[in-house]
Amino acid sequence: MEPSLVQQRQSLRQHIRRLRCSLSEPQQFAAGQQLAEHAILFSPIQQxxxxxxxxxxxxxxxxxxxxxxxWHLGKSVYLPRINPHQPTTLLFQRFTPQTTLVKHRFGMMEPEENCDECRPFTDLDVVIVPLVAFDSDGQRLGMGGGFYDRLLVNWQEAGVLPIGVAHNCQHQDTLPIQPWDIPLPAVITPNKLWQWGNKEA
Structure with a gap:
């Protein structure tokens, strides 16, 4: 009997998370540096x-x-925060070297709440998106909470470009996708820039 789509997705999440967690500290350091080098040369990020x-x-x-x-290039950087008034949605708050970070309920670090520093999603230019895995068609598998899938439903109309970032090992040929999964127009890894022109990157 074939495993269900839900089981396939969860098994893949666990497998990819083990792969990326198995990377050594020097490998993680090098990957982060290479990612930064490639990302700042990508014209949507430059602009x-x-x-x-x-x-x-x-x-x-x-x-x-x-x-x-x-920061060095003078860009304004924002980090996601779970909206305290709508816990299934994200806010984006300005992040500077002086910002205090706190841990939210899922373990991620987010800025200490300051509504004056928040910016609407539609006023952002680019959103760098986390992912567990991506495939050769730009499909993205997230952690399962749906935060970014809900956020990115109308990214083209909003004029905000989502770009995934990942380790090389997070690429798969194909993913078991669900109707609510939002494909990405671009993903940057340490070794490659992936772009899918039909998604208007």
Missing amino acids: AQHIALFMSMDGEINTRPLIARL
Whole structure:
């Protein structure tokens, strides 16, 4: 009997998370540096002023080198926060070297609440999106909470470009997808820029 789609997705999540968590500290460091080098040369990021990222956890590719590069280039950087009034949605709050970070209920670091520093999703230029796995068609498998899938439903109409970032090992030929999965127009890994022109990157 074939495993269900839900089981396939959960098994794949566990497998990819083990792979990325097995990377050594030097490998993680090198991957984060290479990612930053490639990302700042990507024209949508070069042209953007307001860029949302995320703080890495659970073996995710290290975004701190990219954040530091963006600060150096004078870009405004934002991090996601779970909306305290709508716990299934995200807010994006300005992140500077002076920002205090706190741990939210899922273990990710987010800025200490300051509504004056928040910016609507539709006022961002680029959102750097976390993922567990991606495939050769730009499909994305997330952690299962649906935060980014809900956020990105109308990204083209909003004029915000989502870009995935991942380790090389997170690429799969195909993914077991669900109707609510939102494909990405671009993914950056340490070794490659993946783009899918039909998604208007």
